[in-house]
C-alpha cells in the first residue's frame with residue numbers, strides 16, 4: 046500500500062513549505078519537492094494545507110455519569126472526530142473504587158475494542174490510592190498508560206484528598222508518569238450548591254453560579270503547589286478562566302513544569318448565554334462551567350503566549366431530550382458535559398487563524414504537536430516527518446461550513462455551535478496511511494483504530 050500526497054502546503058508546529066509526502070503502509074517514508082514516484086493512490090493537495098492529524102487528549106466516550114452514559118461510543122465518537130480532522134484521542138478510563146487500575150483499563154479497552162476508527166490511548170482516573178496500590182501505577186506505565194487524573198472536585202464520587210494527590214505525584218515523578226488535575230474546590234462548591242438549591246434557584250445557569258472562578262483558581266494553585274512539593278510535573282485539564290490562568294503563568298515563570306489545556310467551549314461561550322427562560326442553558330452545563338466573557342480573550346492570549354499548551358475538547362455528549370432533561374427541575378441532576386470532538390480544529394482555525402489570534406503553526410502545535418509531546422506520543426504522532434505515522438489531514442482553508450446538528454456526525458441531538466459559520470475544514474483525512482474521510486464521506490472501519498502504548502513523560506515514542 047502506497048500513497049503520494051502532492052503539491053500541498055505542509056504545515057507543522059515549526060514549518061510551512063510546499064512539498065510531497067510519500068507513504069508506505071502506515072508510515073511516512075519520504076518527504077520532498079516534486080517527488081516522482083509511483084503510488085497506488087495519488088492525492089492532489091494543491092491549494093490546501095497538509096497537517097499532522099489532530100490529537101484530542103480529553104474525551105469521555107461511552108462514559109457513565111449520574112445514572113446515564115455519554116451518547117457517543119468509540120465508533121460514533123471516533124468517526125465524528127475523524128470528520129473534524131482528529132486522528133488520535135486519549136480517553137479517560139476510571140479505576141472502579143477499591144479495585145485495581147487494571148480492572149478499569151480492561152473495562153475501557155473493551156469499550157474501544159472493535160469500535161474505534163482512529164488510534165486511542167487512555168489516562169487512568171485514580172479514585173482511591175491506598176499505599177499497597179501505589180506500585181500498580183508502574184504497571185500502568187508499562188502498559189502504555191503514562192498519565193493519571195485526579196479530582197479536586199466531586200466529593201464522594203471522584204474527589205480525593207490532598208495527601209492522595211501528593212503521594213500519586215511523588216510516585217509519578219519517579220516512574221515517568223504525568224498527573225492531570227481537575228482543579229476546582231469541590232468541598233466549597235458543594236456548600237454553595239446546597240445554599241443555591243435551598244434558595245430555590247434551580248435553573249441551568251445556577252450550575253455555573255455555584256462553581257465560581259475563584260474555586261478553580263484556588264484549586265489550580267493548590268495542584269501546582271502539591272506538584273512542586275512532590276517534585277513532579279502537572280497538567281491542568283480544562284482551564285476556563287483568568288484566575289486559574291494566572292496561577293499557571295506564575296508557575297511557568299518560576300520554571301516549574303506546569304502545563305494546561307483549555308477547551309473550545311471556554312473560548313467561544315460565556316455564562317450569560319445560559320440565562321435563558323427555557324431550559325436551553327442545559328446544553329451548556331459542564332464542569333468547570335462557563336465564565337464571564339472577558340475571560341475568552343485571556344485564554345486566547347494564554348494559547349498564544351504558551352501559558353496554555355493544548356486545546357482539547359472534554360467531549361462528553363448528552364442528548365437534550367432524554368438525558369439533559371433529567372435535570373429540568375433541578376440543575377444538580379443535569380448530566381455534565383457537551384459535544385465538540387468534531388469541531389475543535391474548525392473552531393480554533395476560525396477563532397485563531399482566520400481571526401488572527403494565533404498563527405497557523407501555533408494552531409497545529411496546540412491541536413496536535415503539543416498533545417503528542419506532553420503525552421508520550423511524539424514523534425510517532427503530532428509530526429509530519431519520515432518515520433511518523435501517516436496520520437494526516439488535508440485541510441481546505443477556503444472551505445465554508447456551517448456547524449449544526451444537521452451537519453455534524455456526533456451521536457447527539459444538538460450542537461453547542463448551532464448555525465455558526467466557519468472558514469476552513471478537513472477535506473481528506475488519513476489514519477496510519479488509510480483514507481478515512483474523503484468528499485465528506487466516511488471510509489474508516491470500526492476496529493481499525495489501535496491502542497497507543499504511550500511513552501513515559503518526556504521520552505519519545507518511535
Ligand SMILES: [Zn+2]
Pocket residue numbers: 103105359
Ligand atoms: Zn473531562
